[in-house]
Amino acid sequence: MGNRFDLRCEGCGYSLPKEKLMGLASSSSCPSCDRALLNAQYDLRGDRFLDWKSQLLHRKGSLWRYWELLPITAWETVVTFGEGWTPLIPLPKFGRSIGLENLYFKDERQGPTATFKDRQATVAISYLKEQGINRIVLASTGNVAIAYSAYAARGGIQVYAFFPAGVASAKIKEASLYGAKVMAVEGTYDEAKAAAARFASDQGFFLDQGIKTFAGVESMKTMGFEIAEQLGWRSPDWYVQGVSGGMGPVGVAKGFKELKTLGLVDKIPALGLIQSAGCAPIANSFHRRETQVSTVASPDTSIATLATGNPGLAYNLLKQHLDRDGGDCAIVTDAEAWEMVQTLATTEGILVEPATAVTFAGVVKLAQQGMIQPQETVVINCSGREKDVHSLSF
16 A cells, blocks of 8 residues: 555644654544644645546445555555445435435445444554554443454454443443453443543553544545545535534544545535434534533433543534534434434334434434525435344333
8 A cells, every 4th residue: 555644733733754653552632732633644636646536436345445545554454344335325205204305324334343333443453453553442332342343353453342331231242242351330431431541551551542543533534435426426515423522523524625625526515413412512512602612521311322421622623614614513302312213214114223313313403493405415324223122212
């Protein structure tokens, strides 16, 4: 591969060239100012991408078809199950019921472990393997631990996964089956993250911060690449996702930004950010026009995957995008989400995880409020399938 990329700080502008990446922890913090995100930057000039669209026509259906814009320097270290290139499926029936003419969902349920976290896992584990890291510690509400454990097993890396209270036992068991060493924390997701950080520090193991790392952000931009390509090289008007920590849409927006720089699309879509009523720091802070996020000390939602009370830097990045390129936030109750799970199953034949149901319910609200116009093209991140139907609350 031999990809040329630098890591650049969004805050102070510090740049770390590829030659100094070896041994660098995949941290979200700049080693110079320790207060902003390290962002992977690629050379998009010159002749390298002139015939990129033509080249893509002959590549396999995997997110690695976009390898020139991913932070890996050697193909032999890539750990993959062929993830990505998930279908973009129209929803004319559901769309008409809520007054939207061009509604699609990106079906991430079809990934190797049935959630969009497979994207994050393949890029992050491949990067860590390239760095020679063989033990990683993480905190998870289920999907990240499952995806990372599967890819880590394939890549020869040991995972230590910390789970907060309320995570379905089926998800913990699945991560364990892949060989992860699991630890249960009697507390919130934020408390599980703190426990994981202490353990990693005490043991001298690598602490993976998931989507907040540059590898996680880079993985999510491939969803933007795929959506644009599947729409005939155009951007949707809206990209909508249920958010917890919030960095996923940051990555998707980065993908569209790079495509716009390359002249392959004409705009960056507006973001629809949907949160649970019991833990909505991003949505509430944005609606109050706050410059810094107001955290939620004690999340009160049964949807564990959306229970991040402190999104940190993600709020500032998302607010910048919303202010610059448009979009809005919506808040959905747990009861509305559970009702949507059943509605989608009985009307469209798709079974989704609660975090996706929150997203669909949020689209309904944004359409009813007139934020999303009837003729606009809307893409929903169908983030995953519910793996334990016994955990659903009807």
